[in-house]
Amino acid sequence: MEPVTIIVALTGLLGLYMAWNIGANDVANSMGCAVGSRSISIKWAVIAAGICEFAGAVLVGAHVTDTVRKGIVDPQAVAALPGLPEGGAAALFLLGMAAALLAAAVWLNLATWMGMPVSTTHSIVGAVAGFGVVAAGWSAVHWGKMGQIVASWFLSPIAGGILGFVIFRIISRLILGREKPVRAAIRVTPYIVFSMTVVVTLAIVYKGLRHLIAERAEWLTGNHAFLLAGAVGLLAGLVSRILIRRALRHKSGLPLGEQLDVVERVFAPLVVVGSCTVAFSHGANDVANAIGPLAAILDICSTCSIKMQVYVPPWVLALGGCGIVVGLATYGYRVMDTVGQKITQITPSRGVAACIAATTTVLVCTRMKLPVSTTHTLVGAILGIGLARGLAAVNRRVTRNIFGSWLITVPAAGVLAVVFFLVGKIFLFDIVREAIS
């Protein structure tokens, strides 16, 4: 077997392992709102999450993957290192990416074993930055980008919180707080459906599908994308209006308490769709944590250089998506069950607000090529809803965890990556160099 194949196979397995982890641990949070509010069974939640995570990874996953593979560590800085033999820069980069992947995977297991909550996003970003500094010095890392990324780790839960607050206020003022909530629901809910659909569609099509349908996507320029998203949203809004009207017919005469119950039941399918969009955005943002380094390695192996001009190939994203789905199906459903039992305080109306807030924030960050933690964003959204008096008892201490958790993970994963990279450089440098040339 050719050495290159071995390299690809080994790193591929590592990438798949990371993806498996993401599916096993993180996806449960994406579907949390739907499962917690009892709007969907675990079985169907797993199926829906699998489909949506995969779709998100393949359709929108390329942006953040690009950041991980060449946006944090500058390949040119590595190429410009003095005294490197033929193909040495490529070998170094490859070793670094492999080390980063290994470090992130090891840290993930270590932290889980120690019982700490850990973010795959923080791990991979810390690991990649770590190897970059050691491989080619401080200036090899795009510190501007790193600054943006770390800022997004603070801003995404805050944005999620603000959006969650605002959206829930809208729902409670315009629907729940009315004298006849049923009538208000018939009027207002289609607009909610419209907004959700526009956000997700826009995230997919706005200058976004080039990696899939490169030539045929020429007409999908800025304005056309908006029109398409608007049209799809309109369609979804109209369909939802018909369905909601039918479900809520004759119910506006009920006493207030029962009307609220009925409205919550109508929101149940909505929160399922909302959770699916969260799973979609999670797949789009997090597949990079597993596949980013792998994409870099594959590119190096096939081109023997570290230019990385091509788009991330869709099959790599699909591979990551598969890993996530397998992780979800083999272990994630158990986590989903546990999480679902603990968050029954989320009623569908709250769940919808949290999902829209989280999805919008994560998708915007994804299109800005920023890797963020979907879980933290969701927690931020839920806290925002709590501030809008929407939840009966919210644990304040969780805020501490959100803002401080990366302080441990980033250095830890970075140090591990440095260690693995140096070991690899000493023992494997020449082997790799020969293999890829």
Next chain:
Amino acid sequence: MSLIKELFGKSPFGPLVEHTKKVHECVKLVRPLMEALAREDREEIHRLQDEVSKLEYEADRIKHEIREQLPRRYFLPVDREELEDFLHCQDQIADSAEDFAVILIIRETKIHPLLKEDFFGFVDQVVHVSNMLAEAAVELQNLAETAFGGAEAKSVLERIGGLGEEEWKADRMQRRLCQKIYHLEDELDPTTILFYDKMIEALSQIANAAENTGDLLRSMILKG
């Protein structure tokens, strides 16, 4: 990732509605007690007093459960102190109802025929005040659902708004009843007057506690 699991605490609003219903059941026995006293049915008075005490104990248990499940680290949609004061005050309604029942069993007191009508009128008004409060307080879960705003909050606030006036009417009835008692003081022995006074005091405490609870409920809704 255990973050989402740790995020939520148990809602106190369901148990609060339970507490309201329990207290209401205590107060529902006040009129039957008065009727049994008027009929001089000692057995029935004892039976009712037993029931009231049991219900009051159950209300106490719910109160303690609610307190236990609200550690400081949880952020609530209402002011925590006001919630605790509300609970304490509503509990006093049940306490006063129990006091009334106990007063009736520790001495065989007879109601003077000329005072019967006024006593029953007073009891009815006091129970009416407490019912008004109960009808508002059971809406706490719906209030939580509508985030303490909108049409539901408005309607509950309107219901509480009438409490002050009804309690004032109860006060007036209490004064008239006491005046009548002292008009008849030559026909009554001092111990009986003493017991009438105790009974009236316990009844008026029910109405007072209900009014104060209503005030706290209003604060919970408006602030938070």
